Each structure stands twice: as structure tokens, then as C-alpha cells.
Amino acid sequence: MDTLLAVRARGVTKRFGDVIALDGVDLEVAQGRIHGLVGPNGAGKTTLLGLLLGLAAADGGSLEILRTPVGRAQAAPEGVAGFVDGPGLYPALTARQNLAALAALRGRDRRGAGIDEVLDQVGLTDVADDRAAGFSLGMRQRLGLAAALLARPRLLVLDEPSNGLDPAGKRHVHGVLDRLAADGTAVVLSSHRMDDLEALCSEVTVLATGRVVFSGPLGELAAADRELDYRLLTSDPTAARRIAAGTGGVRTLDDGPAARLRPDDGRLVLRAPLPALDALVARLVREGVAVRELAPVVSPLEAAFLALTDQQQQEDGR
Numbered sequence: 502m503d504t505l506l507a508v509r510a511r512g513v514t515k516r517f518g519d520v521i522a523l524d525g526v527d528l529e530v531a532q533g534r535i536h537g538l539v540g541p542n543g544a545g546k547t548t549l550l551g552l553l554l555g556l557a558a559a560d561g562g563s564l565e566i567l568r569t570p571v572g573r574a575q576a577a578p579e580g581v582a583g584f585v586d587g588p589g590l591y592p593a594l595t596a597r598q599n600l601a602a603l604a605a606l607r608g609r610d611r612r613g614a615g616i617d618e619v620l621d622q623v624g625l626t627d628v629a630d631d632r633a634a635g636f637s638l639g640m641r642q643r644l645g646l647a648a649a650l651l652a653r654p655r656l657l658v659l660d661e662p663s664n665g666l667d668p669a670g671k672r673h674v675h676g677v678l679d680r681l682a683a684d685g686t687a688v689v690l691s692s693h694r695m696d697d698l699e700a701l702c703s704e705v706t707v708l709a710t711g712r713v714v715f716s717g718p719l720g721e722l723a724a725a726d727r728e729l730d731y732r733l734l735t736s737d738p739t740a741a742r743r744i745a746a747g748t749g750g751v752r753t754l755d756d757g758p759a760a761r762l763r764p765d766d767g768r769l770v771l772r773a774p775l776p777a778l779d780a781l782v783a784r785l786v787r788e789g790v791a792v793r794e795l796a797p798v799v800s801p802l803e804a805a806f807l808a809l810t811d812q813q814q815q816e817d818g819r
């Protein structure tokens with residue numbers, strides 16, 4: 502339903518000279534969703550996030566943010582916050598002073614601005630009076646998130662928010678984003694990490710060379726009928742190879758780039774869609790070959806991502 506959309510982009514284009522950074526991008530993000538933006542380097546993720554933040558204007562197409570049409574003017578509607586290319590901070594100021602300065606810029610009284618609350622939310626209370634200049638990348642990311650939270654956003658836009666975060670920091674930030682989404686805030690974030698996306702997002706948009714090659718629920722991206730590469734360890738590798746060769750839809754990968762995937766321990770590397778793999782396992786068991794290990798070479802999500810983006814880049818001749 503349109504009324505619940507925080508972002509609605511139709512055919513958005515953005516050029517930098519001869520470079521088409523975004524080429525007819527459609528994007529819909531509903532309130533309360535955490536939407537991941539993924540794609541190879543140069544795919545257009547930062548450019549798109551910048552448009553959502555009002556840091557630049559699109560050259561074509563239409564963009565509605567929080568149900569407000571965004572025209573050529575470079576200003577995001579009230580209720581949008583976040584950062585691209587790392588948060589902008591004053592290194593000489595402490596974490597608390599950075600947030601107070603921001604609150605003052607927004608014309609808010611520092612006591613009523615909720616500075617202590619957002620420092621607590623991102624886990625920076627203990628270093629609130631330390632200068633940002635001494636902060637690690639992960640701490641700067643958290644302070645950037647705190648700055649965005651001060652604005653009480655209904656659309657939060659984050660470029661690589663997990664950059665530099667240790668596992669505990671990542672879990673903390675994920676918790677903050679989950680709670681925001683549960684309260685109805687839409688979050689759009691970019692990431693190169695498939696594990697982050699799987700942990701955080703229910704839906705993703707995959708960009709390649711400025712175009713959307715997939716947009717929808719994560720589960721649909723890792724479709725069951727897609728071919729994946731698997732490593733298979735059995736009690737009898739020779740018999741397993743013979744049986745795999747005789748199972749429709751299963752290919753044994755021994756040559757070319759796949760050879761590097763083959764460990765020297767009797768494991769086979771196979772390429773197959775899930776139904777063919779099921780048939781192979783059933784045949785192995787019937788013929789008395791024990792399956793000791795069967796695992797995808799890369800996660801189904803990563804494989805789907807690589808397949809989609811490779812295909813687009815080949816079509817574009819890149």
C-alpha cells in the first residue's frame with residue numbers, strides 16, 4: 502500500500518559526466534522495514550543513498566520520500582537522517598559535544614535533545630566525554646548512528662553501517678536497527694557483507710552497473726531452483742563420482758576455475774539445483790555410499806548475488 506511507503510523511486514537516473522551511476526532505478530521501501538542495498542563496487546549504492554539523503558538530486562525519474570515528492574532541490578524531507586561515506590564528525594569535540602553541536606544546528610535545546618539516550622542506545626556512554634579524534638572506525642560509526650538517531654528519523658539511511666564494528670558492536674547496532682524498525686522507522690542500508698544482510702534485512706535490492714537486477718524478499722533471492730556449488734565428502738569418492746555423473750542435473754566440477762575449490766582430500770565439488778542434489782543423496786545412500794559432509798561452497802545468498810551481478814556486468818561488457 503502506497504501510504505505505507507517510506508521510499509518510492511521510479512526510473513531514477515543519475516549521471517556524473519559520461520558515467521551513468523543510476524540507470525532507471527525502481528525502489529520501494531515500506532515503513533518498518535530494513536532494506537539492504539548490495540552490489541559490486543561502483544554499482545551505484547552510495548549514489549542512491551545520497552539521493553535519499555538529499556545530498557544530490559536525480560537527473561530523471563521520480564522519487565518520493567516519506568510521501569513527499571523530491572524535486573530538483575537538494576534537500577531531504579524532514580524525518581530523514583543518516584550518512585554516506587562515513588559520518589561527518591568534529592574530531593576535536595567529544596562524542597557528547599558532537600551531538601550537542603548537531604542538536605544546536607537543528608535548533609534543539611541540548612537538554613531536550615536526547616543526547617544521553619542515543620549515546621546509551623549505541624553503547625558509547627562510557628566514552629561520551631572522549632574526543633572523537635581518538636575513536637576507532639567502529640566507534641565513529643556508532644557515533645554517526647547516534648547523530649542520526651538524534652533526529653528521530655522515520656527513514657534512516659546508512660552506508661556500510663557495520664564497517665569497522667567488532668562482533669559485539671555489530672550485534673549492538675543490529676539491535677538498535679531492529680528496535681527502530683519495530684517502531685515503524687524504515688531503514689535503508691548498504692553492505693558488502695552477506696551475513697550482515699541475512700542477519701538484518703528481510704528484503705534486498707541488488708544493483709549492478711546502476712541497474713536493479715533483483716528487488717524483493719531475501720528468500721526469493723536464494724531461490725531453490727538456482728544451481729549452486731557444493732562440496733561433497735563420502736565414504737567412497739570414486740563411487741560417488743560415478744553416481745554423480747549418472748544423476749541428471751548434477752555436474753562434477755574438476756577443471757577450470759572450479760579446480761581451485763577442490764580440496765585434496767577426496768571431496769568432490771558439484772554444481773546442481775536442489776532437487777538434483779536431493780536425488781544424488783538418495784542414490785548414494787541406496788548404493789551404500791555414506792555422505793559425511795555436504796555443504797555449499799558459498800552461502801546460497803552470496804551465490805545468488807554473484808550470479809546476478811556477474812550476468813549484468815557481462816551484459817554491460819564490463
Ligand SMILES: Nc1ncnc2c1ncn2[C@@H]1O[C@H](COP(=O)(O)OP(=O)(O)OP(=O)(O)O)[C@@H](O)[C@H]1O
Nearest residue numbers: 517520521522540541542543544545546547548549
Ligand atoms: N561525484 C562523482 N563524480 C564522478 N563519478 C562519480 C561520483 N560519484 C560516483 N561516481 C561514479 O558513479 C558510479 C557509482 O558509484 P557509487 O559510489 O554510487 O557506487 P557504490 O555501489 O557505492 O560503490 P562502492 O561499493 O565501491 O562504494 C561509479 O562509476 C562512480 O565512479
